[in-house]
Amino acid sequence: MPKYMTKQRKILLEFLEKHADEELSARKIEDELCGSGVSISAVYRNLSDLEKEGKIRRISKSGTREVHYLYTDSHGCRDCLHLSCKKCGRTYHMDTDGAEKLIKILAQSDDFTIDKSDTVLYGVCGKCKNT
Amino acid sequence: MPKYMTKQRKILLEFLEKHADEELSARKIEDELCGSGVSISAVYRNLSDLEKEGKIRRISKSGTREVHYLYTDSHGCRDCLHLSCKKCGRTYHMDTDGAEKLIKILAQSDDFTIDKSDTVLYGVCGKCKNT
DNA sequence: CTAGTTGCAAAGAGTTTGCATGGCG
DNA sequence: CGCCATGCAAACTCTTTGCAACTAG
Numbered sequence: 001m002p003k004y005m006t007k008q009r010k011i012l013l014e015f016l017e018k019h020a021d022e023e024l025s026a027r028k029i030e031d032e033l034c035g036s037g038v039s040i041s042a043v044y045r046n047l048s049d050l051e052k053e054g055k056i057r058r059i060s061k062s063g064t065r066e067v068h069y070l071y072t073d074s075h076g077c078r079d080c081l082h083l084s085c086k087k088c089g090r091t092y093h094m095d096t097d098g099a100e101k102l103i104k105i106l107a108q109s110d111d112f113t114i115d116k117s118d119t120v121l122y123g124v125c126g127k128c129k130n131t
Numbered sequence: 132m133p134k135y136m137t138k139q140r141k142i143l144l145e146f147l148e149k150h151a152d153e154e155l156s157a158r159k160i161e162d163e164l165c166g167s168g169v170s171i172s173a174v175y176r177n178l179s180d181l182e183k184e185g186k187i188r189r190i191s192k193s194g195t196r197e198v199h200y201l202y203t204d205s206h207g208c209r210d211c212l213h214l215s216c217k218k219c220g221r222t223y224h225m226d227t228d229g230a231e232k233l234i235k236i237l238a239q240s241d242d243f244t245i246d247k248s249d250t251v252l253y254g255v256c257g258k259c260k261n262t
Numbered sequence: 263c264t265a266g267t268t269g270c271a272a273a274g275a276g277t278t279t280g281c282a283t284g285g286c287g
Numbered sequence: 288c289g290c291c292a293t294g295c296a297a298a299c300t301c302t303t304t305g306c307a308a309c310t311a312g
Contacts, residue, residue, distance in 0.1 A: 002266085002267085003265080003266055003267090003311090003312090004265090004266055004267065004310080004311045004312070005311075005312095006266085006267060006268075006310075006311070007268095007310090007311095008267080008268070009267085026301075026302085027301085038268090039268065039269050039270075040269090040270095040301095040302085041267095041268070041269065041270080041302095041303080041304085042267075042268055042269075044301095044302060044303070045267080045268085045303090046267095048302095048303090066301095067301085083237075083241060083243050085243075086246060086249065092241065092243070094237075094240070094241055094243075095240040095241050097240060098236050098237065098239070098240025098241055101236050101240075102233055102236055102237070105229050105232050105233055105236070106214075106225075106229065106233070106252070106254070108229070109225070109226040109228060109229025109232075110214060110223065110225055110226050110229055110257075111256070111257030111260070112214050112216075112223070112225075112252070112254055112255070112256055112257065113254045113255045113256075113260060114252055114253070114254040115217060115253050115254040115255070118217065118253040118254070119251075119252050119253045119254070120250075121237070121243070121245055121250050121252075122245070122246050122249040122250045123237070123243055123244045123245040123246040123249070123250070124243070124244045124246070125241075125242070125243055125244075126241075126242030126243065129242070129244060133291085133292085134286085134287090134290085134291060134292090135285080135286045135287070135290090135291055135292065136286075136287095137285075137286070137291085137292060137293075138285085138286095138293095139292080139293070140292085157276075157277085158276085169293090170293065170294050170295075171276095171277085171294090171295095172277095172278080172279085172292095172293070172294065172295080173292075173293055173294075175276095175277060175278070176278090176292080176293085177292095179277095179278090197276090198276085198277095263312105264310105264311105264312095265310100265311100265312100266309105266310090266311085266312100267308105267309080267310080267311090268307105268308085268309070268310090269306105269307095269308085269309095270305105270306095270307100270308105271304105271305095271306100272303105272304085272305085273302105273303080273304075273305095274301100274302080274303070274304090275300100275301085275302080275303090276299100276300085276301085276302100277298105277299080277300080277301095278297105278298080278299070278300090279296100279297085279298075279299090280295105280296095280297090280298095281294105281295095281296105282293105282294095282295100283292105283293080283294085283295105284291105284292085284293070284294095285290105285291090285292080285293090286289105286290095286291080286292090287288105287289100287290100287291100
């Protein structure tokens with residue numbers, strides 16, 4: 001959908017790439033980029049374009065009013081299942097073999113075909129488990 | 132947190148109970164209840180209370196600006212994994228055995244402890260698969 | 263050069279809040 | 288009767304939009 005690679009879009013993309021595994025609030029993106037000479041409107045318009053292209057996912061955590069954005073076009077993670085740790089906020093890409101098994105189970109027990117690009121599993125990661 | 136069972140809260144709870152397996156937008160709840168003599172403020176205040184009590188989950192679908200609410204305190208579904216069909220919008224409770232296997236897989240392959248009450252899996256249900 | 267993109271400021275949508283009134287227990 | 292919850296309207300926050308100026312290709 002976008003035709004030109006503008007300075008602003010480039011800045012946004014670089015920022016997202018650098019924070020590919022974080023669930024960023026719109027606010028945080030604004031705060032970060034509006035210093036670099038990107039206007040709020042440009043941020044929103046580009047985020048919206050990226051979402052339409054399927055490169056970004058919108059997420060709302062229970063308990064917050066904030067919408068978060070997750071960039072899913074890097075590291076070939078477009079086709080990964082995402083795991084999000086409620087404690088540290090980090091996002092992980094689920095192990096491919098595990099994901100295959102998981103998909104198979106859902107198909108068998110519930111006749112349900114999971115859509116990896118729309119699903120985020122919430123829980124606690126190994127690192128935070130013993131905290 | 133709520134101390135009194137007011138007429139308004141009762142109306143809201145009955146409505147939610149009746150639509151326990153739907154992801155309701157705030158707008159729809161408003162539209163439906165404000166006819167029955169419940170004010171917008173009461174709707175929001177009660178939804179917020181219910182969320183704090185863990186009886187309701189907020190959800191934002193990709194591609195929409197709307198926040199949706201899912202009532203998870205009925206049918207003892209508090210402890211179920213929820214499956215949401217992107218086509219028909221219905222919500223299902225995952226088969227208990229399947230869920231157990233799924234939890235085990237995540238623990239083994241990714242050392243990740245899933246939180247059932249915070250996770251919704253998106254995909255396509257059996258009924259819609261052949262449509 | 264020409265159409266897509268930006269910035270600004272104003273408009274909109276959704277949600278929250280203060281305060282007086284009303285109602286549950 | 289006392290305190291909690293409601294209703295209303297105003298306040299807020301987040302997001303979108305119109306339009307003139309700018310710029311990538």
